[in-house]
Amino acid sequence: MRLSFRFIVPLALALAAIAYAVVPLVDQFTLKWFVRDLEIRTSLITNTIQEPLQALVGEGSRVKVLRFLNRITQDERLFALGFCDVNRKLLYKTLAFPNTINCSDPIRDPGDDKAAGRGRLVEFGRGPIHVAVNPVEAEGTPYGYLVMVHDMSFVERRSEDTKKYVFYLFVAIGAIVSLITVVIAELSWRGWVAGLKSLIRGESFRHSGNEVRMPELRPVARDLQVLIRDLESERRSRDESQVNWSAETLRGILRDDLKGEEILIVSNREPYIHLRHNDRIEVRRPASGLVTAMEPVMRACSGTWIAHGSGDADREAVDAQDHIMVPPDKPAYRIRRVWLTEAEEAGYYYGFSNEGLWPLCHIAHTRPTFRSSDWSAYVEVNRKFAEVVVAEAKAEDPIILVQDYHFALLPRMLRARLPNATIITFWHIPWPNAEAFGICPWREELLDGLLGSSILGFHTQFHCNNFLETVDRYVEARTDRETFTISYGGEQTAVHRYPISIDWPLASKAMEKPVEACRAETRRNNGFAPDALLGVGVDRLDYTKGILERFIAVERLLELEPRWIGKFVFVQIAAPSRFSIDEYQNFDARVRALARRINERYACKDYEPICLKIEHHEADAVYEYYRAADLCFVSSLHDGMNLVAKEFVAARDDERGVLLLSQFAGASRELTEALIVNPYNVDQCAAALHVALTMPQAEQRARMHSMRGLIQEFNVYRWAGRMLLDAAQMRMRRRLHARSGDDGMRTDASRA
Numbered sequence: 001m002r003l004s005f006r007f008i009v010p011l012a013l014a015l016a017a018i019a020y021a022v023v024p025l026v027d028q029f030t031l032k033w034f035v036r037d038l039e040i041r042t043s044l045i046t047n048t049i050q051e052p053l054q055a056l057v058g059e060g061s062r063v064k065v066l067r068f069l070n071r072i073t074q075d076e077r078l079f080a081l082g083f084c085d086v087n088r089k090l091l092y093k094t095l096a097f098p099n100t101i102n103c104s105d106p107i108r109d110p111g112d113d114k115a116a117g118r119g120r121l122v123e124f125g126r127g128p129i130h131v132a133v134n135p136v137e138a139e140g141t142p143y144g145y146l147v148m149v150h151d152m153s154f155v156e157r158r159s160e161d162t163k164k165y166v167f168y169l170f171v172a173i174g175a176i177v178s179l180i181t182v183v184i185a186e187l188s189w190r191g192w193v194a195g196l197k198s199l200i201r202g203e204s205f206r207h208s209g210n211e212v213r214m215p216e217l218r219p220v221a222r223d224l225q226v227l228i229r230d231l232e233s234e235r236r237s238r239d240e241s242q243v244n245w246s247a248e249t250l251r252g253i254l255r256d257d258l259k260g261e262e263i264l265i266v267s268n269r270e271p272y273i274h275l276r277h278n279d280r281i282e283v284r285r286p287a288s289g290l291v292t293a294m295e296p297v298m299r300a301c302s303g304t305w306i307a308h309g310s311g312d313a314d315r316e317a318v319d320a321q322d323h324i325m326v327p328p329d330k331p332a333y334r335i336r337r338v339w340l341t342e343a344e345e346a347g348y349y350y351g352f353s354n355e356g357l358w359p360l361c362h363i364a365h366t367r368p369t370f371r372s373s374d375w376s377a378y379v380e381v382n383r384k385f386a387e388v389v390v391a392e393a394k395a396e397d398p399i400i401l402v403q404d405y406h407f408a409l410l411p412r413m414l415r416a417r418l419p420n421a422t423i424i425t426f427w428h429i430p431w432p433n434a435e436a437f438g439i440c441p442w443r444e445e446l447l448d449g450l451l452g453s454s455i456l457g458f459h460t461q462f463h464c465n466n467f468l469e470t471v472d473r474y475v476e477a478r479t480d481r482e483t484f485t486i487s488y489g490g491e492q493t494a495v496h497r498y499p500i501s502i503d504w505p506l507a508s509k510a511m512e513k514p515v516e517a518c519r520a521e522t523r524r525n526n527g528f529a530p531d532a533l534l535g536v537g538v539d540r541l542d543y544t545k546g547i548l549e550r551f552i553a554v555e556r557l558l559e560l561e562p563r564w565i566g567k568f569v570f571v572q573i574a575a576p577s578r579f580s581i582d583e584y585q586n587f588d589a590r591v592r593a594l595a596r597r598i599n600e601r602y603a604c605k606d607y608e609p610i611c612l613k614i615e616h617h618e619a620d621a622v623y624e625y626y627r628a629a630d631l632c633f634v635s636s637l638h639d640g641m642n643l644v645a646k647e648f649v650a651a652r653d654d655e656r657g658v659l660l661l662s663q664f665a666g667a668s669r670e671l672t673e674a675l676i677v678n679p680y681n682v683d684q685c686a687a688a689l690h691v692a693l694t695m696p697q698a699e700q701r702a703r704m705h706s707m708r709g710l711i712q713e714f715n716v717y718r719w720a721g722r723m724l725l726d727a728a729q730m731r732m733r734r735r736l737h738a739r740s741g742d743d744g745m746r747t748d749a750s751r752a
């Protein structure tokens with residue numbers, strides 16, 4: 001196409017130049033043609049009227065002669081007529097006859113035939129006129145001269161018309177030549193490219209009606225494809241290390257690598273919940289690591305987020321198709337809410353997901369409970385979500401991001417309905433070892449469901465290893481530990497580590513408030529001493545988070561180092577969670593009781609060591625606590641990643657504060673400059689609290705600086721981008737294979 005334009009532009013310029021040169025010539029030529037034409041006319045008129053005119057002149061009737069001459073001037077171009085006698089005296093003239101004209105010039109010799117009819121151009125009023133003086137004779141005897149005056153303004157009009165026609169002619173020629181050029185160029189380019197492609201594939205192609213076969217190029221084609229693939233992955237890994245991952249980078253991947261393909265995400269928890277508060281509706285962001293991570297990604301990607309509509313005002317907020325655009329202040333993507341009955345929620349969410357799979361996957365010493373009725377609800381709700389995903393998908397090969405343990409069966413169900421979809425499943429919680437997983441009565445069904453995915457992601461390599469071992473143990477599949485792929489039922493699933501992260505830089509209003517202001521306000525608002533040292537813990541109220549162990553460590557610190565009594569306060573923010581489950585109600589009671597006991601033990605005037613806040617806090621409020629704190633304690637007994645650890649580090653742009661981090665949280669694999677602790681080891685945790693409270697500022701800064709650099713580089717856009725790039729690569733390979741139709745070349749065939 002570009003080639004065609006390169007030709008069309010010079011062609012248009014050349015035609016314009018020619019037109020520019022030709023148009024003035026047109027003027028000259030048309031004038032000459034018309035003057036010549038007039039001269040012939042005057043001769044003709046003279047010859048025609050000389051005899052009748054002689055009769056009338058001979059009669060001597062002035063009226064008759066003038067009437068005769070006037071009748072002749074009815075002609076459009078003949079402006080006036082005059083008659084002179086042989087002595088060149090003007091005897092008769094029509095009304096319009098110009099005074100400046102007489103019979104003397106130019107007088108032609110009556111014998112000169114060639115000269116007859118010739119005249120001259122004279123400027124007159126509204127334009128040029130043509131004057132011809134021709135001798136008239138009767139039976140060979142001259143009896144006078146006829147003066148014919150022609151109006152020449154019509155020549156100008158005709159000349160203008162002619163110029164217009166010439167211009168349009170050139171434009172038409174230009175357009176036709178350009179069109180023909182473009183068509184020929186496109187056809188030959190396509191033919192050339194098709195021929196080259198065929199040659200590279202080692203196939204035959206037609207050239208000038210002949211079939212050209214070059215099978216010897218087939219090995220070259222293979223080499224080329226391998227080379228392209230290597231270059232692609234090299235470019236990608238090189239790019240990745242150089243890229244500053246941001247929402248824009250992610251959009252770039254969607255635009256360039258995925259060509260704007262459709263993205264659907266499915267999770268149980270929705271990113272915005274509508275709740276009724278008396279007569280107004282409040283929008284809340286739930287406390288969920290999954291939402292924290294996925295929300296900025298969806299803002300960047302747009303698309304549709306399918307989730308359970310769990311708010312009591314959710315139905316009032318959606319349109320007729322159960323859609324709502326979010327975020328409320330700057331809509332960027334849409335939520336499709338799925339409604340569950342109380343029984344479905346009880347069986348699928350509280351029952352199988354959170355009394356079965358949650359304790360099964362977390363080694364927190366809480367027994368999982370598996371009920372057949374919960375399993376049936378889990379199957380049914382997965383099916384319900386599958387229906388919604390299929391209904392929402394516009395393309396036959398969308399990219400579907402399935403989130404978490406609530407939807408282990410969904411990938412297989414979607415695969416059956418949308419065989420060309422790229423299904424990326426991310427398991428946000430740990431994957432236990434094969435033996436622990438084996439106690440689930442529906443282990444094979446769960447594995448079969450997950451193996452419907454194109455890509456299955458975990459936070460750590462350890463959990464990927466556990467998954468492969470589990471598959472090895474319980475289903476008929478071939479696991480490849482070099483490529484980390486599983487072949488099952490003739491299809492492949494890639495199992496990869498994608499450590500989840502957070503938005504960078506943090507988009508929170510709290511970041512605009514200086515750390516000093518956050519410190520002072522938080523202490524003042526909570527009634528703490530202005531110089532109190534502050535520790536924070538931020539969690540859902542969940543038994544896997546190690547909240548009891550954290551409190552016990554604080555108690556032990558005060559036991560071992562009484563100098564902190566009255567000086568160190570630990571604020572625990574705990575978002576109520578899954579309260580319908582007995583285990584969570586018991587846990588709530590135990591947390592409250594332990595905080596009460598410790599506070600009673602160490603309370604002194606206006607001082608309690610533990611400040612327990614069991615209520616929902618909006619993200620901005622949580623960030624203010626992070627900025628106000630001297631330390632943050634993440635003591636999960638087992639955690640896929642734990643984004644609180646990353647949020648605390650991201651909030652500290654002053655590079656102050658110390659992070660205490662459980663060795664059983666996935667985050668401890670990345671944030672190695674934190675004080676890594678075993679939450680079951682009370683003395684170690686108490687000692688770490690003491691180290692944190694006495695850590696020199698320079699050391700705090702060095703540790704924080706390093707961790708901040710890591711989160712900046714490995715932020716949530718990189719997490720999502722890495723998965724989407726892998727998906728894009730799979731799709732590209734699938735298309736390549738489909739095009740080449742060469743199974744032999746499929747060295748690592750992956751389903752996309």
Ligand code: F6P
Binds near residue numbers: 428429
């Ligand atoms: O960190 C992610 C996560 O733990 C999910 O696994 C879980 O779904 C979510 O946070 C919070 O739990 P819920 O959705 O039950 O409130």
